[in-house]
Amino acid sequence: MRQQRLPVVSLPPFELTVARHAATVLRVCRALVGPDDADDAWSETFLSALRAYPTLPADANLEAWLVTIAHRRCVDLLRARTRRAVPVGTPPERAAPEAAGDLDLRAALAALPDKQRVVVALHYLGGLPYREVAEVVGGSVDAARRAAADGVSALRRRYRREA
Structure with a gap:
């Protein structure tokens, strides 16, 4: 054989x-x-x-x-x-107004709590499955799913509010 x-x-x-x-x-x-x-x-x-x-x-x-x-x-x-x-120049007199209805994804992500931001980035932008996201951030797969769901929900609420 x-x-x-x-x-x-x-x-x-x-x-x-x-x-x-x-x-x-x-x-x-x-x-x-x-x-x-x-x-x-x-x-x-x-x-x-x-x-x-x-x-x-x-x-x-x-x-x-x-x-x-x-x-x-x-x-x-x-x-x-x-x-x-972080050195800065002379601060502006007023902040520049944002265009009405614009969704700035970076600002929306930055407004999320740390764990939600990381989980959303790793799963939705990085393409990692929840099992691997849980290994990276620590915790269970269910906790990673919950953080992602909460983060996406917060992004949707913000988008509806700004639209």
């Missing part, structure tokens, strides 16, 4: 991984830290991923792995932001 050999599974080249998942990682970064720091978080994500890529199991879910790294880099940036002074 002959033994069958299983095909050897290997990871794709890192450049291909970046090309496939760059947009998803950037969406998550923008949702979590805003447009000003998103590029830095994106870069830090892929630098961290590059360092760890050779040790990654061949059957790893690359997208989930990258979104998890992005989440951690964003948390690092948010913590660093609170520890440093």
Whole structure:
């Protein structure tokens, strides 16, 4: 009786991984830290991923792995932001009025509580299943679903109010 050999599974080249998942990682970064720091978080994500890529199991879910790294880099940036002074020029006399009826998704996401914002970003923008979202944020799958539902509900209420 002959033994069958299983095909050897290997990871794709890192450049291909970046090309496939760059947009998803950037969406998550923008949702979590805003447009000003998103590029830095994106870069830090892929630098961290590059360092760890050779040790990654061949059957790893690359997208989930990258979104998890992005989440951690964003948390690092948010913590660093609170520890440093941000210089500003002369403040304007008045804030510029927003166009009536415009929904600014970034502002709406930023208004959500932290856990809801992270769960909505990871699940809806990052494409992670609730099981993996729960692993990233800590807690149960049901709690992740509840936070996502509450976050989406708050976004819908805000949209109706602004429309």
